[in-house]
Amino acid sequence: MPAFVTFGRILFAVLFIYTGAARFFAMQATVDFISTKVVVPDAIAPYAKQIETATGMTTPQLLAIAIGGLEIIAGLMIALNFGARFFALLMIIYVAVSTVLFYDFWNQVPPDNAKVLVDALKNLSIIGALFMIMGYGRATRSAETAYGDV
Numbered sequence: 001m002p003a004f005v006t007f008g009r010i011l012f013a014v015l016f017i018y019t020g021a022a023r024f025f026a027m028q029a030t031v032d033f034i035s036t037k038v039v040v041p042d043a044i045a046p047y048a049k050q051i052e053t054a055t056g057m058t059t060p061q062l063l064a065i066a067i068g069g070l071e072i073i074a075g076l077m078i079a080l081n082f083g084a085r086f087f088a089l090l091m092i093i094y095v096a097v098s099t100v101l102f103y104d105f106w107n108q109v110p111p112d113n114a115k116v117l118v119d120a121l122k123n124l125s126i127i128g129a130l131f132m133i134m135g136y137g138r139a140t141r142s143a144e145t146a147y148g149d150v
Helices: 002-025 027-037 047-055 059-080 084-102 113-138 141-150
Strands: none
Touching: 002 027, 002 113, 027 059, 027 113, 047 059, 047 141, 059 084, 084 113
C-alpha cells in the first residue's frame, strides 16, 4: 500500500508543478486573467500600492509570481512527502479561493455554464484529494488505524 500512496502522491503533485511552471512561462496571459477577475479591496489598497512601488510590478504580476511559486513548491513538497500536510492545507485554501473567484458558474445560465461548472467540480475533487493527503500524513499507518478515527 505505501508504494501506491507514494506513486499516487507523485502523480498528483505533477498537476501543481506543471500548472505553476505554466504560469511562469505564460506570465502575461496569467497576469491578464488575474487582472480581469481580482480587485484589490479598498482596505489593503494602500499597502498594495506600496508593494507595487517597491517592486515596480503590478498586483496581478505579483500574484502570478506568488501563485506560480506556491504551486511549484507545494507540488514538490507533496511529491517528496516533506511537509505534505502543511502544503496540502495551503493548496486547499488556494484552490478553494481560486474556485470562488474564477469559476462563477452560478452567474451563468445552463448550458453556457457547463465548462465552468466542470472546472469547479474538478477543483472540488482536487480539494478532496488534498484532504486525503492531509489525513494520511507522513507516517505509514495501518488501514484500521487510519480510518478508525473517523
